[in-house]
Amino acid sequence: MKKLLDLQNLDLQIEKFRARETEIPKQKSKFDIHKKRLGDELKESEAKFKGLMVEQRKCETDISASQEEILKKEGQLIAVKKNEEYQALLHEMESIKKKISQKEDRILVIMEQMDDAETRFNEDKQRIAGEEAEITSECSKIDKELAVAVSEREALEAQRKPLLDDIDPAHMRKYDRIRRAKKTGAALVPLQGESCSGCFMGITAQNVNEILGGKFIPCSHCGRLVYFPTKVAEEALEVTEGGQ
Numbered sequence: 001m002k003k004l005l006d007l008q009n010l011d012l013q014i015e016k017f018r019a020r021e022t023e024i025p026k027q028k029s030k031f032d033i034h035k036k037r038l039g040d041e042l043k044e045s046e047a048k049f050k051g052l053m054v055e056q057r058k059c060e061t062d063i064s065a066s067q068e069e070i071l072k073k074e075g076q077l078i079a080v081k082k083n084e085e086y087q088a089l090l091h092e093m094e095s096i097k098k099k100i101s102q103k104e105d106r107i108l109v110i111m112e113q114m115d116d117a118e119t120r121f122n123e124d125k126q127r128i129a130g131e132e133a134e135i136t137s138e139c140s141k142i143d144k145e146l147a148v149a150v151s152e153r154e155a156l157e158a159q160r161k162p163l164l165d166d167i168d169p170a171h172m173r174k175y176d177r178i179r180r181a182k183k184t185g186a187a188l189v190p191l192q193g194e195s196c197s198g199c200f201m202g203i204t205a206q207n208v209n210e211i212l213g214g215k216f217i218p219c220s221h222c223g224r225l226v227y228f229p230t231k232v233a234e235e236a237l238e239v240t241e242g243g244q
């Protein structure tokens, strides 16, 4: 029975590594989502800055086009004979000049905003690069952890086979059945007072006696095999001494 407990010990460790192996890819996909969000954030910050730059250039082009228009109209002014036409041209030139001055005002506002946007963009770039580097190092850390978990689990699995040879097939079948039913955790649990330490329910006096005598008795509530640790340790000692 001691061997069966050794096997369970091994299986519980294997189970722990397996849980880690399923957990790690989930963690990594969370990191991937975070990385994508950082990338989007940076793109947005850059787009804002570049958008202002484009608008500024557009204003400048508009201004020089308007200035050319004014020069053209000044030329026309000399050729005009009628007073109304002269006045009309002057009026048009005025409204073009007004448009120019509006664009110039807009450029001032844009330049101010551009300063802010550029500062923010550079700050974002630095912060996001830092966060991404952190994520990358976390990812490589958990990649290594995964590799370790896999190799340790495989090493533990390799230890299973020699143990199986020493275990009574009938006990093995019971053990497997309980493990399958419980999915996780122990199939063999120590007696605790007069209760099962798997489900904490009481055990009948007769079963307690048998357990104290060294038997593995199924708990009538949860089905786990209940044993008496002291007895198992004594038997293990007897086996070792007998073997010498």
Ligand SMILES: [Zn+2]
Pocket (backbone or CB within 6 Å): 196, 197, 198, 199, 200, 201, 219, 220, 221, 222, 223, 224
């Ligand atoms: Zn129980």
